[in-house]
Amino acid sequence: MTEQQIVDLPASKFLALDDVDEQLPREKNVLGVINYTSSAADPEVSRGHLRVDIHMAGSEADGFAEVWTTDRPVETGExxxxxxxxxxxxLLCAGRIAPAEHYAEGTRVAYQAMLELMDSLGYKNCVRMWNFVNHINEDNSEGMEIYRDFCKGxxxxxxxxxxxxxxxxxxxxxxSLGGGIAFYVLASRSAALIPIENSKQISAYNYPKQYGPRPPKFARATYLSTTGADRISGQIYVAGTSSIRGHETLFAGDVEKQTLLALENxxxxxxxxxxxxxxIEQRNALADLDTIKVYVRHRDDIPAVQRICAEHFSPDAQVAYLNVDVCRSDLSVEIEGIVH
Ligand code: 3EB
Known part of the structure; x- marks a missing residue:
């Protein structure tokens, strides 16, 4: 296909975890329900959509469900x-790597299955991925930090x-709080994407070796558009963003300054x-960010982070705060979101 089709962009929003099924929009079809919840479960296909439980909350009350919907009919499988x-x-798909002594091999195998699936279903554009790594800052059985082990695979x-x-x-x-490594991905068929880097940061895939044998392979953001030349209605998927300039962590130990730099990034x-x-001619600001996740390493820091974020985000934005570890041990906070 050379001409890009005009199709709607993906839609997601956060719902409360309790009786999520009751709240699912009746006028839409559901692609997936990603539960950020108090236990982990393998991805499953039921009630006509993808469902995953990711262990990201200490209690159900602290969790939420991210729901992806569409106007078109949904097909599911495994x-x-x-x-x-x-x-x-x-395409929304999800996998899990069971708790293990080391993760590079399991990650490679699970990612290969995902990439093969994308190929076979004709979804060539990998838009956005989420990876949730239990014991992320701890060493594996060979003394390599589990995050670096994951990056290798x-x-x-x-x-x-x-x-x-x-x-x-x-x-x-x-x-994450348990369950090995969980991941999910959003891919597109005809909607085009442009990977965006931050001119004030070194691309993660060019990080020097001090951060691990293989650099983290991700883009700072993905611009997704359905109309080619007219990019005005595109979405921007912002990757997890932290207190990093160049490739270096700044303000270790100062969660307020780290939050401000993440927001500035x-x-x-x-x-x-x-x-x-x-x-891309768009004049976005932080107030345009929505379905935001703010990951905070220390529970006691959440109120301060919340106060700073409230000053920058739209009062109408959906924002979830999650108390989990961050991929570098000197980072206290990480923020992501979507410009819809
Ligand atoms: C950073 O900027 C912080 O390994 O997929 C942010 C987003 C970070 C994604 C990943 C890591 C990842 O390097 C860490």
Whole structure:
């Protein structure tokens, strides 16, 4: 297909975890329900959509459900341990790597299954990934930090599928409270994507070796549009963003300054100056960010982080706060969201 079709963009929102099924919109079809909840479960396909439980909350009251909907009919299935749902334009799929002594191999195998599934269903554009890694800052049985171990397997899988650095999705790589490694991905068929980097940060895939044998393979953001030349209605998927300039962590131990720098990084990333490098004419600010997740390492820091975020986000934005570890031990906070 050379002409890009005009199709709607993916839709997601957060719902409360209790009786999520009652709250699902009746006028829409559901692609997936991602439960950020108090236990982990393998992805499953039931009631016509993908369902996953990710252990990201101490109690159900602290969790939420991220619900992806569509106007088109949904088809579901399972392939090599990967559960999926798609609507002929967007694919949502999820996998899990069981708790193990080391993760590179399991990550590579699970990612390979996911990439093979994308290929076979005709979803070539990998838009956005989320990775939830239990014990992320602890060492594996060979003394390598589990986050670095995960990065190695991820890099190998992308390499096997000939993903150059500029075709990797924007991503989140964050701690979780249990369940090994859980991941899910959004891919598109005809909607085009442009990977966006932050001109004030080194691309993660170019990080020096001090952060691990294989760099984290992700884009700072992904611009998704359905109309090619007219990019005005596109969405921006902002990857997990932290207190990093160049490749270095700044303000270790100062959660307020780390929050402000993470916010500054996002503001710059989605702002007009950075987007001009990609011929995208959008004047976004932090107030345009929605379905935001704020990951905070220390529970006691949440009120301060919440206060700072409230000063920058739209009062209408959906914002979830999760108390989990962050991929570098000197980072206390990470923030992601979508400009819809
Ligand atoms: C950083 O900027 C912080 O490994 O997929 C942010 C988002 C981070 C995604 C990932 C890691 C990942 O490098 C860490």
């Amino acid at each position: 392939f090599g341990g990967i559960g999926y749902a798609h609507d002929d334009e967007y 991820r890099a190998e899988a992308f390499e096997l599928f000939h993903f150059g650095d500029t075709s990797v999705p924007s991503a989140t790589g964050i701690g 996002i503001a710059h990333l989605v702002g007009p100056e950075n987007l001009a490098d990609y011929q």
